[in-house]
Structure formats: C-alpha cells, structure tokens
Amino acid sequence: MDNYADRVTLAITGASGVQYALRLMQCLVAANVQILVMVSRAAHVVAATETDVELPTRSAELEQHLSQLYGAQQGQIRVFAKEQWMAPVASGSGAPSRMVVCPCSTGSLSAIATGASNNLIERAADVALKERRQLILVPREAPYSEIHLEHMLKLTRMGAVILPASPGFYHRPESVEDMVDFIVARILSQLGIDQTLLPPWGQNLIDDTQS
Incomplete structure (x- = not known):
C-alpha cells in the first residue's frame, strides 16, 4: 500500500449520478487513500451525458487523466x-478491505x-462479499421495483450496505454540489474516513452547550 493511509476499490457503473463518484474520488485523494478504479462502459456514456468531464475509455489514459484532474x-x-x-x-488475497459501487x-x-x-x-x-469485507452500494433509481428491493434485501443480509443517492435537506443545500456532498459525506463516514463536507446531526447543539 506504500505510504497511503488506506486503500479503497471504487466501481462506477451506468446509473445516473456519476458526479457522486467523481467527488468521492477527489475526497479520497485528499485523504491520502489509494483508489483502485473500475468504470463500466455504460458509466462512460452517463458521464458524457451528465457532466463536462471527458473520461478516456482506455485504462492507462483514464488513470493519467484522473490523476491529473485530482492532483x-x-x-x-x-x-x-x-x-x-x-x-x-x-x-481476496489482494483486494482492499473496502469497496464502493457508486x-x-x-x-x-x-x-x-x-x-x-x-x-x-x-x-x-463478489470478492468483498465472500471475504466478509465492507461493500457499499449507492443505487440511484426511482421508483424501485420488487426485483430491485429483493436484491437490496438479499445484499443487506449478506452484509453489504445499501446507501441510496437520496440527499437530505436539513443542511439547507444551496447548490447541486451541496447535494452531491451530502451523499459523499455519508459514504466517507461509512468508510470511516474523516470528512468536513457535512456536520454531524445535532453538532450545533453540542457546540452551543460547550460555548
């Protein structure tokens, strides 16, 4: 793992919401985490549709592009x-202990x-599940069919965490970026990585008590 604080697998698939994955990658880089990335073919199509970020299709070129983009x-x-x-x-002998599909x-x-x-x-x-490692899945679909819900229940029972891309509003977001950060903050918290994107619920009451 060299000198990195941690190592995380990040898979980006073809659901709407590639912005979550890109912001998560940026935050993981800032946290000195090594990221092993996989991007599906459909995710490339979604990224071209939803963002101005061009993701090269060749792995070596994409690796260089993302590294330069996030420093x-x-x-x-x-x-x-x-x-x-x-x-x-x-x-299982080489995979990181944490994986996010987002x-x-x-x-x-x-x-x-x-x-x-x-x-x-x-x-x-599959490796994450069989090795009893952390697996976080971030679905973005609406509405969910019975098939989707059955799969989520099955995976939850296997130990995976289902974290839907459903931003809250109690932090009063003022931009799309704020809404993206809400979900990314929840993912980082699940990974046990410190984040400053979103204050914990009730933190203002604790601060008032201590002041």
Missing part, C-alpha cells in the same frame, strides 16, 4: 479494465446479488 500522487489512482482478471481486486445501476445490483461475476466490477464485489 493524485503517482500510483494513487489505479484504473483496471473490465476483463483485467489479474487485478488485485479480483482476489453509482450502482440496478443491473449491477442484480449481478452482484446473484454472484454473476461476468466482469471485474462484479467479481470485485
């Missing part, structure tokens, strides 16, 4: 292709719930 150290962001089976994430398409949700392992993203999630 990452050399090797801090590693990008793997969908069939790069020798990647660390494909085996956003998580309902197709990916289904594949993970059934252990399909047809590509590296699905295999990495």
Whole structure:
C-alpha cells in the first residue's frame, strides 16, 4: 500500500449520478487513500451525458487523466479494465478491505446479488462479499421495483450496505454540489474516513452547550 493511509476499490457503473463518484474520488485523494478504479462502459456514456468531464475509455489514459484532474500522487489512482482478471481486486488475497459501487445501476445490483461475476466490477464485489469485507452500494433509481428491493434485501443480509443517492435537506443545500456532498459525506463516514463536507446531526447543539 506504500505510504497511503488506506486503500479503497471504487466501481462506477451506468446509473445516473456519476458526479457522486467523481467527488468521492477527489475526497479520497485528499485523504491520502489509494483508489483502485473500475468504470463500466455504460458509466462512460452517463458521464458524457451528465457532466463536462471527458473520461478516456482506455485504462492507462483514464488513470493519467484522473490523476491529473485530482492532483493524485503517482500510483494513487489505479484504473483496471473490465476483463483485467489479474487485478488485485479480483482476489481476496489482494483486494482492499473496502469497496464502493457508486453509482450502482440496478443491473449491477442484480449481478452482484446473484454472484454473476461476468466482469471485474462484479467479481470485485463478489470478492468483498465472500471475504466478509465492507461493500457499499449507492443505487440511484426511482421508483424501485420488487426485483430491485429483493436484491437490496438479499445484499443487506449478506452484509453489504445499501446507501441510496437520496440527499437530505436539513443542511439547507444551496447548490447541486451541496447535494452531491451530502451523499459523499455519508459514504466517507461509512468508510470511516474523516470528512468536513457535512456536520454531524445535532453538532450545533453540542457546540452551543460547550460555548
């Protein structure tokens, strides 16, 4: 792991909400976390539709692009292709102890719930489950069908955390970025990584008591 504070697998799939993944990556880089990244083909399409960020399709080019975009150290962001089976994430002996699928398409949700392992993203999630490691899935869909809910329940019972991309409003967001930060803050908290994007609920009452 070299000199990094932690290591996290981040899979970006083809649901709406690639902004969450990009902001999460930026925060993880700032927290000195090494990130092992996988991006599905559908995620590239969504990114081109929802953002002005151009994500190269070749792994080496994408790795260089993301590293430059977020000021990452050399090797801090590693990008793997969908069939790069020798990647660390494909085996319990080399995979990080934490994985986030953000956003998580309902197709990916289904594949993970059934252990399909047809590509590296699905295999990495399967590894996280079989090794009893932390797996956080961030679906962005509305409404949920019975199929989606059954898959979420099944994965929750396996130990995964379902964290829907449903921003709250008690922090009074003033921009889309504030709403994105709400979800990213929740993901970081689940990962046990300190964050300053969103104050904990009730913090103002504690501060008033101590003042």
